[in-house]
Amino acid sequence: MNHRQFSPGAVLADYKPQLNSKFQGNPFIEALPPSLSEQELGELLALGPDFSPEQRNWPDVERIQKAFGLGNIMIPLERHIAVANCVDSMLRNGYVGREPLTKRDGERMQALYEGRSCSQGFVGAYSDGTAQLSAMLMGLPGMGKTALVKRIFSYLPQVIYHPESNRYQVTRLHVEMPSDGSSVKGLAHGILSQLDRIIPGAQYYQECALKGRPGADALMRSVARLMHRHAVGFLIADEVQNVVHARKNSQVVMTELVSACNELGVPILFIGTNKAAQVFSLDFRQSRRACGHGIPLWNALDRASGEWEEFLEVLWGYQWVRKPVEYSEKMSELMFELSQGIIDVAIKLFAAAQVGAIRSGDEMLTPSLLESVYMQQMHMLHPMLSALKRGSYEDILRYEDIAAPSMAQVWAASQQSAAWKQKYGAAAGFSGE
Structure with missing residues (x-):
């Protein structure tokens, strides 16, 4: 997987033969590192601090720093592998039919140019009938969605230079x-x-955004x-729930983004909290894009499946207190009770x-200490965690980021229909307030 460095921010293409006939002869696919096995993916995604029992003898300040360093830990679970497999497949299949120096490649560039000069929208400018590859990674905040996606792409060079076509390929x-949606x-x-940052010598922002102060349509045409x-292989649209904040038409940004990627054949992964369900529930086309591809809903870790225990057993091993406590069912139950299975x-x-144990000199994790930390340092999370614990629709819907998508969709629909609220609201437990 090593690539010879070509220039700052880019690597020189190193083409690999492909088993899949759809991928053969496509430089954009052949220049990608081989797909990883599940074991290799697990090793790639695993991230944690270096640890040894001897570190428990370090000075207090050093051990405290190690404990706070746990914020960057990632413990791969089956759900992480599923997302990684999906993303890899979407990336490679998204390049099918996009080979450089072909008739189709030239036609697409011409269509984009003509659409720009005629100030046309994206829709209809170019289409080859290829199914759009898109998926949604949606769930509770604090579950590491964005960190996971960044980790998945970490083994891929972001920019690859192809000498034959004199082209910089951007893998993602x-x-x-936008925060205003x-x-x-x-x-x-x-x-x-972003393109200016990663493409050597690029000044696209100055050329496209500052000269002549173009309107939104012309600007997006330049972006496309x-x-x-640069053969962008994958677009990750993060914080999709921001679209809900739009003062007028919440679909404008989504439509522009999706239309551009439809024309280009670029796969999209939408990332957002459960609040994003309100965006997708308003439009069947958008809802369809969020489904399939094997990505599970990113809810809290589940005890019934053993997922929670798998995570906590690994985390529990990182103890820098001088009197480490063994992992137990009792501690597992308490930690789940206090966190409701939310990783962060x-x-x-x-x-x-x-x-707290290091500073107090007790040097031991105890149930009372965990409860004390929860009460004193996490009080702002208590209403949301309590709502999740109770499982009450009415309580959970007060916090749009944690409401399960089906609940959020029902509520979004109800907001548009006073008759729905009057007829069904009380029976469903929705106060409408």
Whole structure:
């Protein structure tokens, strides 16, 4: 998987033969590192601090620093492998039919140019009938969705140079949806700035966004042209729930983004909290894009499947207190009770409890210490965690980011229909307030 460095920020293409006939002869696919096995994926995704029992004899300040370093830990589970397999498949299949220096490649570039000069929208400018590859990674905040995707792509060079076509291939772009949910220009500026950062010598932001102060349509046309020129292989649209904040049409940014990727054949992975379900529930086309491809709903870790225990047993081994406590069912139950299976909450609770034990001199994790840390340091999370624990629709729906998609979709629909709320609201437990 080693690539010879070509220039800062790019590697020289190193072509590999392909077993899949659909991938053969396609430089954009042949230049990618081989797909990883499940074992290799597990090794890639695993991330944790170096640890040895001898570190428990270190000075207090050093051990506290180690405990706080747990915030970056990643413990691969079956759900992580499923997402990694999906992303890899989407990336490679998205390049099918996009070979450089072909008639189709030239036609697509011409169509993009004509659409720009005529100030046309994306839809209808070019289409080859290829099914759009898209998926949604949606779930509770604090479950490591964005960190996972970044980790998955970490073994792929982001920019590959192809001497024969004199072309820089960009394997992926990771953009955040505009914070106001409706700024097409904000989305375009983000993409242009990223391309400037990773393409040697590029000044696309200055050329496309500043000269002549183009409108949103013209700006997105320039973005599409550049994404085609640099063979962008994958687009990660993060913080999709921001679209809900749009003051007017919440579908404008999504439509522009999806239309561009439809024309270019670029797969999209949408990442968002459960609040994003409100966006997808308004449009069947958008809902269809969120389904399939084997990506599970990113809910809290489940005890019944053994997923929680698998995670906590690994985490529990990172104890820098001088009197480490063995993993037990009792501790597992308590940690789950306090964190409700949310990865980020569990890690922070575990780290903060160790810091408390070191500072107090007790040097031991105890149930009372964990409960004390939860009460004193995580009080802002209590309403949300309590709502998850009770499982009450009415309570959970007060917090849109944690409401399960089916619940969020029902509520979004109900907001558009006063008759629905009047007829069914009370029976369903929705107050409408």
